[in-house]
Amino acid sequence: MKLTIVSTSDIHAYLYPTDFTQKEMNLPLGLLKVSSFLKNISADEKLYIDNGDFIQGSPLASFVKDKVKTPRILSEFLNELHPVARVLGNHEFNYGVDYLKEAVEASTAPYLAANVLNTDGEPYFGTPYLVKDVGQFKVGIIGLTTQYIPHWENPENIKDFRFISAVEALRHWLPIVQASADFVVVSYHGGFEADPKTEKMLEKPTGENEGYQLLEQFEAIDVLFTGHQHGLYVGQHGKTFYSQPGHKGEYVAVVTLQIDEPTRTITDATIDLHHLTDVTEDLNLKAKVRPLEEQVEKWLDQPIGTVKTDMSITDPNKARLETHPYVTFINAVQSWATGCDISATALFNQKAPGFKGDITMRDIVINYIYTNTLAVLSVSGKDLVEALEQCAAFFTLSDGQITINPNYYIPKPQYYNYDMFSGIDYTFDISKPEGQRVVGLRYKGTPIDLKAPYEIVLNQYRAVGGGNFAMFGPEKIIREYGTDMTELIAQYIKEHPEVEVPAVHNFKVVY
Template sequence: MSNNKTLDIIYTSDTHGHVYPIDYAGNRPCNASLLNIASEIKKDGNTLILDGGDSLQGTPLTQYYLSNADKYDYHPIAEAFNAMGLDFFTLGNHDFNFGYEVIRDYLNAMKAKCLCANVEDLGGELKLSKTAIVTLENGLRIGLSGVVTDWVNVWEQADNIAKTKVTDPVIAAKKALDEIKDKCDITVLIYHGGLEENPATGQKMSDTTENVGCKIAHEQDWDILLTGHQHIANEKFVIDNTFAVQPPAKAEKYISMHAETSDDGLLVTSKLVSTGDVHEETAYNKMLQLEEDVQRWLDIPIGSLKDPIDPEEKLYAALHGSRLAAIFNQTQLEWSGADFSCTSLGNDPLGLKKEVTIRDICAVYPFSNTVFVVEVTKKTIKESLERVASYFTLVDGNPQVSKEFLEPKIEHYNYDYYAGLDYEFDLTRPVGERVVKMLRLDGTELSDTDTYTLVTSNYRATGTGGYKAIGNSRVIRNSTEEMPDLLQEFIQKNSPLGDIVNSRIRIVY
């Protein structure tokens, strides 16, 4: 290893379509954006700009662009990354949400090289590499690879991944490391996935293989591991001599890392940098027409409510029911004709104004979920409701949100609201034994032998969030339209929309 040579890394991940410094839901400026990060980067011959994926989904801008791409002679995500001077990146699970051609067009527009060692291109049109070795201006040789969580195979619709094959990231990372480690001075793995252990204590946080960053660090000897996916800000941690980091989501902050080689080995330091309030001008101005088109589209009225819905505080809504969730569930029920529906809300308290626009729908349902109908039994519903009931804990006899839904990251979105059911939880009972009533809305008991239909999101239909019983259920059919589009149609059709009562929930404590 060469003496006293340095490498600087700027690393982003899970930027989720945040190109412009705009909070679209509130229609106000914000700093979180790729263009603002681009204005802050001072790149030289010993600096690498890297990204960990999940870039194509997450804002109204990306939603609008992907439906109207033919109108523009640029790709907004690629333009922003190109303005940053991005060198290498990997794909995230959400980048597969829109199918093969969208990934192909994105990769073609990027100046940076995509490293994804565990993605096999069955269509033959993707600009993908497994590894790269770059020599810095100072002569330091950097070996890089990238991998994505193979839970893409769990979450994604079959049509979207028909021309790609996502394999085990641990095996692919090991093979990539073996290929490059003797040819370089520093090895870097970009992993769109997170940590299954608490890096401070080593305590196992998950038994699934969704996140295997610690396994990679334990079993392989990468110098630097750049993680993502979990949206947990962690500016530095060391796992078995592998230096690892993770930035938060939405381009709010990025990692600035400095590595220096010496006779004593590799010294690495890093910090989280909050995105500033100045944007890069050239790309910003180039894409202003798209941004203006998005703003006009967002303000298109689609319908109205009889009464507005104030932002719903998370614990209160979980205890007493949610008017917003009732609308989501009724939308799913009317599309599917299913016996029951379940839905969840995002992490932030949200509501709807009396006059509803596309902007409002994008704010309350910011995900590109589709809708699945699965075949369930009474046992399936009971097990799933027990998972819902585990959201609560009692503190001095009063219900609070369980730490399981708050740590290591906040997961209010894993609390499900059901429709078509009259159900009751007794929080004084142990977790797993809290569902004490479960009837159809007409008061009839569920049969131990019959099967029923449950409509839910594609996310929940995979069993994600602790809902294995739903994930093990047979899929009957699914929508091709995304849930925000179904919501728009439902509100438009039923305006002015009054309160919807499609469930009864009682919580005893």
């Protein structure tokens, strides 16, 4: 018998083959093309698992949250692909537990979450695993999620949840599943802390990504699907086949097992990542999604106002080396919304084009890609210095030139973990050792007092310590603002219909 097991991960509500930068795109990504690909797979039996981060992360997802106000429609679209199981991603929690529960209730497939517990220590959604009858065999599927969610998420959104190590949870549940299944699949919304092929550590072992430990410690896993890092991994470790299929539905992970029926053993197997090049859209699903997509496109093309200052970003790396008008503008919006004069923000990726001329909602959401809200913290001068020193580690010297530290793009791009500050003056001297690079730090012309309190506005992710900014945290938050940053940017432009950004030169990076 030939059994095919398929996984997607980190689709982030990309349904149509578009990245929303313009209308009527036909990129090799999105749920419509994933659906078409699945329908064309030839197999005696086929199981499809979505590995999480489905209801958040695109302009369409933001529209559904703000205008439709329920994720049910997103769950219903994924139901059309007939998944046997779904897994919770970390971004499933971004809009609060009530929103998440609606997504779960609308799903025809169970959400598997063996290490996401309630306050009594039981699986919160009641379903840590399932055993699926496939012909004369039984396939056990265990769902796991990165335990690191409390380091990023608004505490209010997860107050009734406990997150434990994927390794700890699997140690408990794997023997139970083995006792009733012929084959075991683990779908883990987390990544690899070490390269499965070279065994080289990819990051500090914080517990955020435990995929390599799962491979090393649990030989009984037949197939391991991973995600979260948006990386591309495929291979075999011992007898375990593993994969990670990127994001936005650009790739689909496909494991095909040849099973000898009398002995109930795997005699041969292949594992591939299939890129959706040359795959057409599922026209039946397209017809169902089209009304929502048209609403989203109309919303994106709303005229908001005009910026008179050219905030175009032609070189994102250069824009991080000295004050850029786009960054100045975003910090100005944060300060305007909160009344806090020290602000920090980031260029979240390498694709933000900045602003120029007439602005629509599309311009806003393709620049500010995350659903952040704001929080104001009271921190010490020492905290502020430590945060700046951590940001200074974003850079390194290579052949006498300032370049980005590889730790910020391998194994996963983390450009969002370099913040640029307004309201203070400072310089990073990259010729100095890490931890000693901040020079000339002043607030209102006066050197920072390490013991004095300072108020600073940050996005919620950073405010609770996201990105391993241990000097911040929920205990230092003194007030919060629930309006999404994309809405705040739009509101600011509407109230200042011809935006001009003053030339500010408050920081620079030198060597």
